[in-house]
Amino acid sequence: MISIQNLSFSYRKNKPLFENLNLQLEAGHIYGLLGKNGAGKSSLLKHIAGLLFPQQGHCKVMGFESRYRQPAFLQNLFMVPEEFYLPQVHIKGYLNTYAPFYPNFDRKAFHNYMEEFHIPVDQRLTEMSYGQKKKVLISFALAANTKALILDEPTNGLDIPSKSQFRKVIAAAVSDDKCIVISTHQVRDLDNLIDSIVIIDDHKIIFRQNVEAVTDRLCFKNVTNMAEAGNVLFSDSSIRGHAVITPNEGTEHSRIDMELLFNAVLEKRESISQIFN
Amino acid sequence: MEFKESQAIYLQIADHMCEQILLDKWKTEDRIPSVRELAVQLEVNPNTVMRTCEYLQQYEIIYNKRGIGYFVTPNAGKKIKQLKKERFLANELPQFFRNIYLLDIELDELKTHYEKYKKSHFR
Numbered sequence: 366m367i368s369i370q371n372l373s374f375s376y377r378k379n380k381p382l383f384e385n386l387n388l389q390l391e392a393g394h395i396y397g398l399l400g401k402n403g404a405g406k407s408s409l410l411k412h413i414a415g416l417l418f419p420q421q422g423h424c425k426v427m428g429f430e431s432r433y434r435q436p437a438f439l440q441n442l443f444m445v446p447e448e449f450y451l452p453q454v455h456i457k458g459y460l461n462t463y464a465p466f467y468p469n470f471d472r473k474a475f476h477n478y479m480e481e482f483h484i485p486v487d488q489r490l491t492e493m494s495y496g497q498k499k500k501v502l503i504s505f506a507l508a509a510n511t512k513a514l515i516l517d518e519p520t521n522g523l524d525i526p527s528k529s530q531f532r533k534v535i536a537a538a539v540s541d542d543k544c545i546v547i548s549t550h551q552v553r554d555l556d557n558l559i560d561s562i563v564i565i566d567d568h569k570i571i572f573r574q575n576v577e578a579v580t581d582r583l584c585f586k587n588v589t590n591m592a593e594a595g596n597v598l599f600s601d602s603s604i605r606g607h608a609v610i611t612p613n614e615g616t617e618h619s620r621i622d623m624e625l626l627f628n629a630v631l632e633k634r635e636s637i638s639q640i641f642n
Numbered sequence: 643m644e645f646k647e648s649q650a651i652y653l654q655i656a657d658h659m660c661e662q663i664l665l666d667k668w669k670t671e672d673r674i675p676s677v678r679e680l681a682v683q684l685e686v687n688p689n690t691v692m693r694t695c696e697y698l699q700q701y702e703i704i705y706n707k708r709g710i711g712y713f714v715t716p717n718a719g720k721k722i723k724q725l726k727k728e729r730f731l732a733n734e735l736p737q738f739f740r741n742i743y744l745l746d747i748e749l750d751e752l753k754t755h756y757e758k759y760k761k762s763h764f765r
Contacts, residue, residue: 537681539681557645560687560690620649620654
């Protein structure tokens with residue numbers, strides 16, 4: 366569905382952001398894109414959406430080169446950026462203007478999502494708070510029913526109840542023909558939604574595995590004494606004990622601690638990648 | 643549903659589904675809620691629920707009617723007990739053995755405790 370080949374890009378000379386970056390993403394999955402501040406998460410998403418152009422290499426979505434922004438491509442891709450602008454109109458006006466660009470737009474679904482988020486539809490967009498606007502945009506994005514859906518930090522600015530509503534609407538939106546990419550720092554908001562983890566660092570993709578493969582090979586546990594843990598690949602200690610990652614030696618699958626995995630991949634890249642090769 | 647920290651989500655969902663069957667909320671030969679419905683209700687990825695269904699199907703607790711959905715197997719209760727026993731022996735018992743070994747507790751001593759427990763709780 367999304368295919369990035371040998372992508373190189375830099376905002377300034379001699380300061381490359383991406384160097385020969387490769388990434389393949391398939392339909393039917395929710396990918397979690399993780400990376401440190403400034404690692405290039407948003408820039409990568411913008412390349413996919415055709416908002417930034419590769420200096421070398423290719424970025425294709427459904428066979429279309431993103432940078433050419435052909436209508437058939439734009440009809441089937443929606444991106445919710447982290448920072449956005451909404452015009453000074455009523456929600457109805459917004460729908461009438463923008464929905465026709467998306468042939469699969471489902472108005473009924475839009476109203477259902479708005480209801481799920483408890484947003485009255487008869488409001489002017491400028492009268493709304495940041496969080497409410499974001500929910501309008503997320504509702505629009507889901508209702509647009511595009512094959513590719515890109516969400517940059519979607520839970521930023523959402524209050525506590527809407528995070529749960531967000532998880533419900535995303536869970537309802539996945540289907541075999543859709544590819545959803547979510548970048549996030551708040552992995553705990555989304556860790557049960559994400560089924561594949563993509564980590565970007567050091568100008569390239571350094572980790573890309575589905576949750577099943579991770580739990581097949583790694584075991585996440587909390588121990589009070591490091592001696593109990595056995596062969597520890599990575600650990601993080603706090604008052605509550607030690608959160609550790611060990612190789613999975615045939616025990617029952619454990620729950621992924623995505624924050625711990627992220628830190629482990631960044632700090633112990635060699636030993637972690639060996640396990641997956 | 644509140645998820646615990648230690649166990650994979652698909653296994654926790656399996657426990658949750660088995661409980662619905664044991665509590666008779668989902669009856670034998672009933673169609674259980676669809677993968678999508680469960681995913682929305684539990685706020686998880688539908689692929690995770692799918693994995694749970696495959697797992698429970700493998701233990702013959704639910705079965706698939708193509709194009710219709712998953713149904714509760716006759717005798718599901720028995721199969722659930724069998725699965726739980728298997729998982730207990732594989733995962734919790736070694737932990738328990740480790741503790742009693744470290745605390746120098748002999749099996750004979752344990753037996754008296756166990757008899758006492760059964761008497762006060764189940765008779």
